[in-house]
Amino acid sequence: xxxxxxxxxxxxxxxxxxxxxxxxxxxxxxxxxxxxxxxxxxxxxxxxxxxxxxxxxxxxxxxxxxxxxxxxxxxxxxxxxxxxxxxxxxxxxxxxxxxxxxxxxxxxxxxxxxxxxxxxxxxxxxxxxxxxxxxxxxxxxxxxxxxxxxxxxxxxxxxxxxxxxxxxxxxxxxxxxxxxxxxxxxxxxxxxxxxxxxxxxxxxxxxxxxxxxxxxxxxxxxxxxxxxxxxxxxxxxxxxxxxxxxxxxxxxxxxxxxxxxxxxxxxxxxxxxxxxxxxxxxxxx
Amino acid sequence: xxxxxxxxxxxxxxxxxxxxxxxxxxxxxxxxxxxxxxxxxxxxxxxxxxxxxxxxxxxxxxxxxxxxxxxxxxxxxxxxxxxxxxxxxxxxxxxxxxxxxxxxxxxxxxxxxxxxxxxxxxxxxxxxxxxxxxxxxxxxxxxxxxxxxxxxxxxxxxxxxxxxxxxxxxxxxxxxxxxxxxxxxxxxxxxxxxxxxxxxxxxxxxxxxxxxxxxxxxxxxxxxxxxxxxxxxxxxxxxxxxxxxxxxxxxxxxxxxxxxxxxxxxxxxxxxxxxxxxxxxxxxxxxxxxxxxxxxxxxxxxxxxxxxxxxxxxxxxxxxxxxxxxxxxxxxxxxxxxxxxxxxxxxxxxxxxxxxxxxxxxxxxxxxxxxxxxxxxxxxxxxxxxxxxxxxxxxxxxxxxxxxxxxxxxxxxxxxxxxxxxxxxxxxxxxxxxxxxxxxxxxxxxxxxxxxxxxxxxxxxxxxxxxxxxxxxxxxxxxxxxxxxxxxxxxxxxxxxxxxxxxxxxxxxxxxx
Ligand code: SF4
Ligand code: SF4
Numbered sequence: 001x002x003x004x005x006x007x008x009x010x011x012x013x014x015x016x017x018x019x020x021x022x023x024x025x026x027x028x029x030x031x032x033x034x035x036x037x038x039x040x041x042x043x044x045x046x047x048x049x050x051x052x053x054x055x056x057x058x059x060x061x062x063x064x065x066x067x068x069x070x071x072x073x074x075x076x077x078x079x080x081x082x083x084x085x086x087x088x089x090x091x092x093x094x095x096x097x098x099x100x101x102x103x104x105x106x107x108x109x110x111x112x113x114x115x116x117x118x119x120x121x122x123x124x125x126x127x128x129x130x131x132x133x134x135x136x137x138x139x140x141x142x143x144x145x146x147x148x149x150x151x152x153x154x155x156x157x158x159x160x161x162x163x164x165x166x167x168x169x170x171x172x173x174x175x176x177x178x179x180x181x182x183x184x185x186x187x188x189x190x191x192x193x194x195x196x197x198x199x200x201x202x203x204x205x206x207x208x209x210x211x212x213x214x215x216x217x218x219x220x221x222x223x224x225x226x227x228x229x230x231x232x233x234x235x236x237x238x239x240x241x242x243x244x245x246x247x248x249x250x251x252x253x254x255x256x257x258x259x260x261x262x263x264x265x266x267x268x269x270x271x272x273x274x275x276x277x278x279x280x281x282x283x284x285x
Numbered sequence: 286x287x288x289x290x291x292x293x294x295x296x297x298x299x300x301x302x303x304x305x306x307x308x309x310x311x312x313x314x315x316x317x318x319x320x321x322x323x324x325x326x327x328x329x330x331x332x333x334x335x336x337x338x339x340x341x342x343x344x345x346x347x348x349x350x351x352x353x354x355x356x357x358x359x360x361x362x363x364x365x366x367x368x369x370x371x372x373x374x375x376x377x378x379x380x381x382x383x384x385x386x387x388x389x390x391x392x393x394x395x396x397x398x399x400x401x402x403x404x405x406x407x408x409x410x411x412x413x414x415x416x417x418x419x420x421x422x423x424x425x426x427x428x429x430x431x432x433x434x435x436x437x438x439x440x441x442x443x444x445x446x447x448x449x450x451x452x453x454x455x456x457x458x459x460x461x462x463x464x465x466x467x468x469x470x471x472x473x474x475x476x477x478x479x480x481x482x483x484x485x486x487x488x489x490x491x492x493x494x495x496x497x498x499x500x501x502x503x504x505x506x507x508x509x510x511x512x513x514x515x516x517x518x519x520x521x522x523x524x525x526x527x528x529x530x531x532x533x534x535x536x537x538x539x540x541x542x543x544x545x546x547x548x549x550x551x552x553x554x555x556x557x558x559x560x561x562x563x564x565x566x567x568x569x570x571x572x573x574x575x576x577x578x579x580x581x582x583x584x585x586x587x588x589x590x591x592x593x594x595x596x597x598x599x600x601x602x603x604x605x606x607x608x609x610x611x612x613x614x615x616x617x618x619x620x621x622x623x624x625x626x627x628x629x630x631x632x633x634x635x636x637x638x639x640x641x642x643x644x645x646x647x648x649x650x651x652x653x654x655x656x657x658x659x660x661x662x663x664x665x666x667x668x669x670x671x672x673x674x675x676x677x678x679x680x681x682x683x684x685x686x687x688x689x690x691x692x693x694x695x696x697x698x699x700x701x702x703x704x705x706x707x708x709x710x711x712x713x714x715x716x717x718x719x720x721x722x723x724x725x726x727x728x729x730x731x732x733x734x735x736x737x738x739x740x741x742x743x744x745x746x747x748x749x750x751x752x753x754x755x756x757x758x759x760x761x762x763x764x765x766x767x768x769x770x771x772x773x774x775x776x777x778x779x780x781x782x783x784x785x786x787x788x789x790x791x792x793x794x795x796x797x798x
Contacts, residue, residue: 014683014721016711022720111684114724116716 006131008104009043009096009123013111019151019174019210021116024108028123029096032157033189035178036260037217039252043123045090047071053084053094062094070098101135108145117149117171126158129165136169151210156199157191163202172210173203179221180229188220197233204237211242214282216263216271218248227271231278243282245271289314309394319345322565322573328558336535337559339566340528340598340663341392346570348390348580351596353511354587355522356400359385366581375409375418379425386433389582395435398513398524399465403442403449410448419452423460430462437514440465444472444499446480454483458490467494468512471726475499478719485715485722489737495702496733498694498726505698507650508592515661516702516732520650523592525699527566530598530660531559533605533632534669544609544628548635556597556639563595563655564645571647594648596699597640598660601669602629603676619689620675626689633673637696656699674703687725694731705735712737 007029012018015025031044038044049069054062061078062071071094085093108118118139125132132152139145149171156175177200178193179185185193203209214230216222234243247263263271268284275282296302296310321329321344331337342350360378363371364385372378382405389396410418429438442450450469457467469484470476476499484494495516502510502518509521519525540551570576577583577590606619606629617625637657644653659672670676673693680686683705690703711717722733 016707016714016717020714020716022717022724111724113727114684114687114721116720 003100004131004134005098005100006104006128006135007046007096007123008099009040009093011107013107014114015119018119018121018153019117019149019172021149022114023117023119023151024111024115025119025121026104026107027121028125028128029092030127031122031124031155032127033124033155033178033191034091035189036257037188037215037248037250037253039249041091041254042085042088042093043091043096045088045092047088047092047094047096048090050089052087052089056083056087058083101131101138104135105138105142105145108139108148112144112148115148117151119151119153119174121153122155124155124157125152126154126162129158129162132166133169136166140169154199156196156203157193158195158199160198160202163199163206167206167208170208173208174211174213175200175203175209176213176215177230177233178215180226180233184221184226188217200233201236204241207238209237209241211244212237213244213246215246215248216268218261218263218267222263222267222271224274227274228278231275231280234275234280235278243275243280245275245282245284247284289318305394313341313343316343316345316347322346322562322569324562324565325558328561331555331558332562334535335665336532336539336555337562338530338532339562340530340660342527342566343392345574346527346566347574348392348576349524349526349570349593350392350528351397351513351517351519351524352389352391352582352588353398353513353519353521353524354385354389354396354400354582356382356385356405356587358522359585359587360405362585364581364585364587366585372409374411375406375413375421378406378409379421383425383428383432386429390580391437393435393437395433395438397437397439397517398511398519399429399433399438399440401441401443401470401509401511401521402453403445403447406449407447415448415452418448419455422449422452423456426456426460426462426465430460430464434464436463436466438465439468439511439513441468441470441497441511442494443470443480443497444475446477450480451483454487454494457487457493461491466514468497469494470497470499470502470512471722472499473723473726481719481722482715485718488718488735489712489715492736496722498731498733501695501726501729501731512700512732516700516734517596517658518698518700518731519596519656520592520594522587522589523594523650524588525596525656526570526593526647527563528596528598528658528660529559529563529566530600530658531555531636532601532669533599534601534608537601537605537608544613547609548631552632552635553639556636557643559597560640560643560645560655563597567595567645567647590647591649594651595645595655596658597636597655598658598672598699599633599636600660600662600666600672602632602659602673603670604668605629605632618679620679620681620686626692629673629689630692633693633696651698657697658699659693659697659701661702672701673697680706683721687728687730691725691728691730695729697731700732702732702734703730705733707735707737709737 008026009029010027012025015023018025027043029043030046034044049064051064054064058081059077059079061074062084065072073094120132136150139148139150150169151172151174152170153174178188182192200209200212247268250258250260250262272282272284292314293311296307302310332339360381361371363369367384367388369381369384372381386396386399391397442453471481484496487494497512506520510518511521512518536551536555540547582588603619606625609628610617610625619625619629640655640657645655648654662671673690675686675689686705694701707718718735725733
């Protein structure tokens with residue numbers, strides 16, 4: 001049917017936290033931001049077959065397959081020590097797989113009776129927007145799947161033309177706002193945020209913004225000025241957009257960022273109160 | 286005689302039992318003075334070493350184990366024996382039922398079935414407001430919990446969405462009682478998503494109702510059915526004379542030979558033996574005690590002998606499969622490998638064939654055959670997993686779990702249960718549970734029960750206890766008969782580690798004396 005493939009870092013067949021109902025979640029490899037608090041930093045980069053992990057693996061479970069430009073992973077001998085992921089200079093992993101639309105469809109078919117829909121997440125899914133077009137079109141055409149809702153969990157860091165490609169095929173988007181000020185955004189993610197702010201407003205205008213999330217990182221994005229700016233932005237959006245305040249957690253973050261601190265109850269309450277003053281109802285998790 | 290005297294004395298002086306519980310236990314001792322209904326020596330031996338278990342029904346059955354009165358008929362005709370006229374309004378209907386409940390016999394002394402309560406009360410709603418219905422039901426619920434303090438007491442609602450069903454769920458969330466146990470009959474056509482959603486939110490609070498696959502269960506019965514005690518589905522206006530269960534683990538442990546020999550010799554032999562015991566007990570109840578000629582429920586047509594059958598139960602399928610696999614040199618375990626699951630399925634199918642091939646007297650409700658029942662376990666089951674369940678703590682992911690157990694469900698017309706555990710986060714997303722329940726029913730599951738980790742209620746084999754009640758019971762005894770059963774269960778198994786199964790109640794307590 002088509003030759004397009006996506007780099008898939010994982011699939012969860014039952015998730016109750018990635019949108020309404022029971023959902024299958026597909027995680028795409030590679031991201032165009034580099035957040036300090038990323039819990040899955042091995043999904044940020046793409047593998048360049050450098051072989052560092054192959055050398056580092058204590059059980060010799062990895063081999064480079066030069067002909068097919070991929071790494072072969074022996075699941076029998078692997079002891080799940082994660083050394084390979086930790087040593088990878090590319091923030092990548094030897095485990096993600098290339099999958100076709102057909103591969104993914106057959107994964108969904110297995111659980112179709114149990115789910116409300118699917119959520120694609122990352123990494124950054126929009127980097128593989130062309131694949132998404134084919135994938136979502138296939139779902140919409142498939143008689144047993146077309147009723148499923150399709151949600152996209154994105155960092156929003158792409159040009160508006162990318163959204164247009166999949167807008168009509170998608171039920172809703174869940175976008176993170178990491179910070180309002182470009183400087184703070186750069187500190188947290190390594191990149192500026194103009195595209196993200198545009199995307200948020202664009203998706204909202206199109207009636208497709210489901211959820212906006214703010215991950216609270218003390219000493220970075222919890223300042224009064226910052227929260228006020230975010231509130232102003234939120235107040236311009238339609239009130240139906242679900243607003244979620246997420247406490248940054250240090251679980252799984254990279255060594256060099258362990259000095260980050262999780263927000264304490266006082267800091268959370270402060271931000272909650274700011275939102276309250278701005279008449280914004282947020283859900284904290 | 287000396288022995289009886291000592292047993293009686295032990296009951297009389299047990300500070301953990303209240304007056305009613307003592308009376309119940311004394312009756313059990315008195316019953317045990319009678320000779321067991323006549324069965325072969327081999328069958329008596331199997332009962333003694335628990336290859337076959339009669340669930341402490343007693344040696345001289347003088348009442349059926351499960352009675353499901355036709356409450357609808359009773360409300361319509363009134364009851365002469367109790368000098369009750371047909372009720373004319375909501376209050377009278379509740380009062381009528383409250384009185385009748387206390388006269389329905391069972392093994393535990395408390396009725397295992399209180400009716401499809403919304404269907405029973407709807408004709409009496411008239412112009413009552415939602416508020417006043419709620420208030421009346423709340424008092425009714427308090428009455429039930431305080432006077433029928435046994436977690437096997439079971440009430441049903443559904444399948445249609447209605448004001449009573451909604452009020453029941455609201456009361457449940459509010460009063461947070463162990464009793465009554467509750468089942469919602471779910472029908473893909475008749476039950477609204479909103480009602481199912483309300484039920485799911487109620488489970489979040491009080492670990493009930495169970496959700497029954499009404500479309501499926503209803504085809505197994507000629508008339509109406511009820512879900513009673515621990516997931517037993519039985520005909521209304523009738524019930525089950527007895528429930529005898531086959532311990533698949535024990536018979537496999539003692540089986541020498543390969544799997545083929547198990548199917549050719551051991552399994553049929555013990556199925557027949559179980560059915561022999563069932564037959565002897567039915568005859569004793571019907572012919573010697575003449576229960577159906579003498580009890581007012583039967584005399585007044587509230588129950589009818591033709592609506593009765595018996596139950597052939599089994600448990601320990603997981604251990605049976607694993608042992609047979611091991612004996613054949615395989616490392617396949619039940620719930621985790623296709624081969625093991627297939628073998629489990631074959632065992633259930635064969636049992637069902639034996640049960641269906643054996644005519645039994647006074648079992649007209651199921652065309653002269655017993656209902657087969659995947660028995661959800663009791664406190665003494667230390668080594669055996671309930672029914673056809675996957676052992677606690679070994680459950681695979683939810684889809685594999687459902688796929689492993691669902692194929693049994695259509696065969697088990699007497700009721701089967703599996704318990705699924707959800708993380709606390711699902712409370713924010715009840716729709717997710719709704720999706721999974723619908724999927725499970727599509728896959729052919731008969732009953733869906735789930736729990737939230739760390740809930741205040743603990744599901745023991747088939748019923749609930751409050752975490753705090755358990756603790757108290759160990760120290761000073763509990764108002765609930767079933768708590769002592771649960772305490773034993775909790776001590777025997779890590780049930781509060783994973784929250785687990787569902788049990789029967791006082792019969793076991795009585796047998797300890
Ligand atoms: S996964 Fe990382 S370390 Fe391993 S070969 Fe690829 S880029 Fe190199
Ligand atoms: S996790 Fe990676 S490094 Fe560790 S054994 Fe497996 S392949 Fe090797």
